[in-house]
Amino acid sequence: MKSLLCEMNDHPALRQIIDTIADGVFTLDINGEITFWSKSMEQITGFTAAEALGKTCSLLRISTCLGVLGTGDPTRCGILDGASTGARECFLKHKDGHDIPAIKNATAIKDAHGEVIGVVEAITDLTDLEKAKMTLEEATRRLGERHRLDRIIGKSDCMQAVFMAIKATAASQATILIQGESGTGKELVAGAIHYNSERAREPFIIVNCSALSESLLESELFGHAKGAFTGASTDRIGRLEKANHGTVFLDEIGELSPLVQVKLLRVLQERTIERIGESRQRKLDIRVITATHRDLYTLVREGKFREDLYYRLKVFPIGVPPLRDRKTDIPLLVRHFCDRLNTETEKSIRKISPTAMQRLMDYHWPGNVRELENAIEHAFVLCNTHTILPDHLPLEIRETAYPAPGPAPVLTAVPKGKPAPLTRELLTTRLHESNWNKAEAARRLGISRTAVWKRMKQWGIPLDKP
Numbered sequence: 049m050k051s052l053l054c055e056m057n058d059h060p061a062l063r064q065i066i067d068t069i070a071d072g073v074f075t076l077d078i079n080g081e082i083t084f085w086s087k088s089m090e091q092i093t094g095f096t097a098a099e100a101l102g103k104t105c106s107l108l109r110i111s112t113c114l115g116v117l118g119t120g121d122p123t124r125c126g127i128l129d130g131a132s133t134g135a136r137e138c139f140l141k142h143k144d145g146h147d148i149p150a151i152k153n154a155t156a157i158k159d160a161h162g163e164v165i166g167v168v169e170a171i172t173d174l175t176d177l178e179k180a181k182m183t184l185e186e187a188t189r190r191l192g193e194r195h196r197l198d199r200i201i202g203k204s205d206c207m208q209a210v211f212m213a214i215k216a217t218a219a220s221q222a223t224i225l226i227q228g229e230s231g232t233g234k235e236l237v238a239g240a241i242h243y244n245s246e247r248a249r250e251p252f253i254i255v256n257c258s259a260l261s262e263s264l265l266e267s268e269l270f271g272h273a274k275g276a277f278t279g280a281s282t283d284r285i286g287r288l289e290k291a292n293h294g295t296v297f298l299d300e301i302g303e304l305s306p307l308v309q310v311k312l313l314r315v316l317q318e319r320t321i322e323r324i325g326e327s328r329q330r331k332l333d334i335r336v337i338t339a340t341h342r343d344l345y346t347l348v349r350e351g352k353f354r355e356d357l358y359y360r361l362k363v364f365p366i367g368v369p370p371l372r373d374r375k376t377d378i379p380l381l382v383r384h385f386c387d388r389l390n391t392e393t394e395k396s397i398r399k400i401s402p403t404a405m406q407r408l409m410d411y412h413w414p415g416n417v418r419e420l421e422n423a424i425e426h427a428f429v430l431c432n433t434h435t436i437l438p439d440h441l442p443l444e445i446r447e448t449a450y451p452a453p454g455p456a457p458v459l460t461a462v463p464k465g466k467p468a469p470l471t472r473e474l475l476t477t478r479l480h481e482s483n484w485n486k487a488e489a490a491r492r493l494g495i496s497r498t499a500v501w502k503r504m505k506q507w508g509i510p511l512d513k514p
């Protein structure tokens with residue numbers, strides 16, 4: 049024992065070799081006393097060799113050391129019984145009291161007869177690595193923050209401009225008009241404005257103006273008094289009143305009938321509301337955000353939308369760009385949807401193959417982010433490994449450009465007999481056949497126009513002929 053450990057201290061060449069190692073090395077004798085303390089140990093712990101030699105390793109208060117933590121007696125250290133710890137993460141105390149993250153490796157030293165004569169310990173200082181890890185985590189967090197606003201993901205310049213517009217308008221009370229193709233995220237933008245505004249704790253009421261007939265929408269928006277019309281058996285508060293002190297989001301505003309346009313204009317001008325069948329004016333404090341996938345100004349020029357209402361609504365217009373104009377967002381969006389679906393389905397799909405990603409980048413996304421979301425959901429159904437492959441993607445993305453260019457589709461007869469189950473492919477085919485006339489497609493499928501419209505939205509099929 050003595051010969052080995054003394055040799056370490058007495059043999060300058062051996063010392064030099066050990067002192068050049070960045071990891072700290074020290075030895076203990078059979079009594080648990082430090083007999084050798086390398087230069088790196090001095091640098092890592094702040095204790096000089098003179099301060100350490102002859103002391104026990106309790107000097108370092110190692111967080112995983114049982115000899116210290118358990119019995120307080122270093123001679124009871126299991127390593128002196130011939131054990132070895134292998135590499136373990138732990139904390140040591142620096143001379144000045146701060147914790148040093150480290151990896152400790154301890155092994156018993158045995159003589160030629162296999163008798164334990166001491167312990168050698170190597171300490172890898174992780175301080176720099178921990179700092180780098182924290183810097184990386186912080187950088188990733190900041191990058192993540194820059195590339196998302198609430199639930200909206202986007203690192204492209206045009207989405208960064210949308211984020212700026214959201215932040216600016218959230219701090220104001222201005223009426224907002226959000227324009228963009230179907231599935232670009234207009235509703236998300238409206239929500240982000242509301243939830244980042246001072247009205248965030250008040251209601252956020254969404255009304256889809258194209259989903260209801262004129263009379264239903266009127267009563268839904270403005271409410272009615274008992275007996276106002278057949279079937280109005282009680283007083284009913286409208287959605288505009290429900291949004292009082294909060295925000296109302298009117299989606300598909302381009303579909304409003306002339307009558308509802310006039311009534312909405314009055315609400316915006318006078319900030320009061322009259323329920324149907326009542327003459328009483330009720331004060332209203334609401335913020336109005338509207339959205340449309342149509343070019344509202346064209347509707348104005350065509351005489352389908354009131355010009356005065358148009359100017360009232362577009363006090364602050366925000367344009368949400370189509371996905372094909374911001375393809376750099378696709379990888380981030382794919383990761384976002386995979387994370388959500390992994391949680392929801394308890395799958396563990398972590399990767400997308402380069403070819404599958406290339407297919408997503410090449411496709412022109414007529415249904416925008418909603419279509420991308422649906423494509424990833426489709427892939428999740430088919431993928432049973434950790435990686436999404438091209439075969440897991442919907443047909444039109446993996447194989448064909450969408451919509452298929454070429455000669456005008458031939459109109460075929462409505463299929464007779466039991467209708468085939470409605471799939472995205474079938475609906476798209478019928479839409480092609482009907483020149484995107486939804487009523488005709490509905491007739492051919494034997495379902496209602498509303499059902500066609502709902503499925504088109506759900507599956508990210510463009511509402512207007514692409």
Ligand SMILES: Nc1ncnc2c1ncn2[C@@H]1O[C@H](COP(=O)(O)OP(=O)(O)OP(=O)(O)O)[C@@H](O)[C@H]1O
Pocket residue numbers: 199200201202228229230231232233234235236237299340341381384417418421505
């Ligand atoms: N930038 C985005 N980040 C994350 N998810 C998005 C983004 N944009 C859209 N989505 C998702 O895509 C889907 C469609 O979004 P949303 O309903 O807001 O679109 P929209 O433009 O209002 O569509 P529509 O005009 O058909 O009403 C939603 O599930 C939404 O969560």
